[in-house]
Amino acid sequence: MRILATLLALVPVPALAATGPFFSLQNTNFVVTLGFIVFIGILLYYRVPSTLISMLDKRAEGIKADLAEARGLREEAQTLLASYERKQKEVQQQADRIVASAREEAQAQSEQAKADLQRSVDRRLAAAKDQIAQAEEDAKRNVRNRAVEVAVAAARDVLKEQMDGERANKLIDDSIKTVGAKLH
Incomplete structure (x- = not known):
């Protein structure tokens, strides 16, 4: 050529x-x-x-x-x-697992927080009910004490009017005997 x-x-x-x-x-x-x-x-x-x-x-x-x-x-x-694509898929799967795990954990923590909040609310309600009951008891006691004081004052006034010296000495002697009998 x-x-x-x-x-x-x-x-x-x-x-x-x-x-x-x-x-x-x-x-x-x-x-x-x-x-x-x-x-x-x-x-x-x-x-x-x-x-x-x-x-x-x-x-x-x-x-x-x-x-x-x-x-x-x-x-x-x-x-x-191909290696990077395979690694990317693995990383994506791992990220998906992490996200799913985080969601489950967040859900569990949310439920735990709700339960804790409910227990706290229940405790506060119970404490409030106890305080209300205590306040009612205190009010009843104060009313009774005041009624007793009023009754004692009224009885004193009535006894003052009806009591004379001889009768007072007799009541004191009877009271001493009653106390002495109960103590011995």
Whole structure:
């Protein structure tokens, strides 16, 4: 293939269209063709085509190596992506479990707080009922004491009016006897 391309490059097509003797230094087409052939000869002598081809081959091998490396990197990136996606799913599942656990714990704490509040309300109601009952007892006791005081005062007034000295001495003696009998 390379040889065919080299031969086709050596055939000067425009030189065939010139008029007059072709092999004359006066004919520009001949001079151009001769210069072109010399140029191609110099290129072939210094092996420029093979150097260019080897450079292109090296470049192609470099590109192939880069492509292979890119494929390897792509596979590695896909592996990493799959790993990160798997980790993300695991983290998401763990986050979901944490949220569910937190909700359950919050629900339990809410129910505990409600129960504690109900017990507190019940204790306060019981304390309030006890205070009300105590206040009622105190009020009843105060009314009784006041009634007793009024009754004693009234009895004193009545006894003062009805009591004379002899009768008072007799009552005192009877009271002393009663107390003495009860104490012994």
